Amino acid sequence: MQAYLVRRLFESALILLGITLVTFILLYLVPADPARQIAGRSATAETVQNIRDQLGLNDPFFVQYWRYLTALFQGDMGRSYLQRAEVSELIAARLPASLLLMVAAIVTELIFGLTIGIIAALRRNRPADHGLMIFSFVSISAPQFVIGILLLYIFAVKLGWFPIGGYGTFAHVVLPAITLGFLGAGWYSRMMRSSMIDVLGQDFVRTAQAKGLAKGRIILRHVIPNAVLPIIAMIGIDIGLFMSGIVVVESVYGWPGIGQLAWQAIQRVDIPVIMGVTMVSATAIVLGNLLADLVAPMIDPRIKTK
Structure with missing residues (x-):
């Protein structure tokens, strides 16, 4: 039973890792711009670009994913873009x-x-x-x-x-x-x-x-x-x-x-x-x-x- 439990826990960890990757890819490919949502409709292109820089949305995909993954392993789910609060607290x-x-x-x-x-x-x-x-x-x-x-x-x-x-x-x-x-x-x-x-x-x-x-x-x-x-x-x-x-x-x-x-x-x-x-x-x-x-x-x- 112990060997079975260890194997299943390892498999579960791999499944969760795969879910983070698939979800991150889907969200990365979404045409909607989070920076535009934050800035509002009347914001200038320069303002939107500054927000994207602050959030790291202009970084390559794997840089963003690795940043999220390392933070997640440390128990940090990040902060909500719009509610300005820790995701874990929400x-x-x-x-x-x-x-x-x-x-x-x-x-x-x-x-x-x-x-x-x-x-x-x-x-x-x-x-x-x-x-x-x-x-x-x-x-x-x-x-x-x-x-x-x-x-x-x-x-x-x-x-x-x-x-x-x-x-x-x-x-x-x-x-x-x-x-x-x-x-x-x-x-x-x-x-x-x-x-x-x-x-x-x-x-x-x-x-x-x-x-x-x-x-x-x-x-x-x-x-x-x-x-x-x-x-x-x-x-x-x-x-x-x-x-x-x-x-x-x-x-x-x-x-x-x-x-x-x-x-x-x-x-x-x-x-x-x-x-x-x-x-x-x-x-x-x-x-x-x-x-x-x-x-x-x-x-x-x-x-x-x-």
């Missing part, structure tokens, strides 16, 4: 809101996904099973911004049950968490259904039935605990999925997390902030996948690490 101020939303979304998708999957498995090939699987397919296919706008219109605008946007109370987190967890609920329901059906066909379940154990007890004590094992191992992967989808949800609901910070930075071509949020998101994705790979063998001994 992200640190927004990260708790994003983590709260992520945890709420994971809880939401597990509650809905596992419940739907269990019911569908117990009603296999019946109308309830078909209907729930159609629902899960819709949840997987529906774009998050469409779900978000639809929930806002129905439950915030029409019914007034929840606030339209903002942050601070339990009511504020409900709709964003449902929107973010809607996709995962579909995946989990299908996975739980398949896992439940597989476990229901195992010998130990038939043995329990032959002993005369009540069906409810067999389901709760034997089937569900075994069926949920592969589901638990997938939670770590969700961290990465949520970090990639949280930008849309936070923008729709005005949630003050790093997703909203990233969207604002993209609109203003604030390169240090874009790079910082990308690195934090990429680190979460890599660590989430690593966590899933490490937890899976502990939960299910049949899974081997190589």
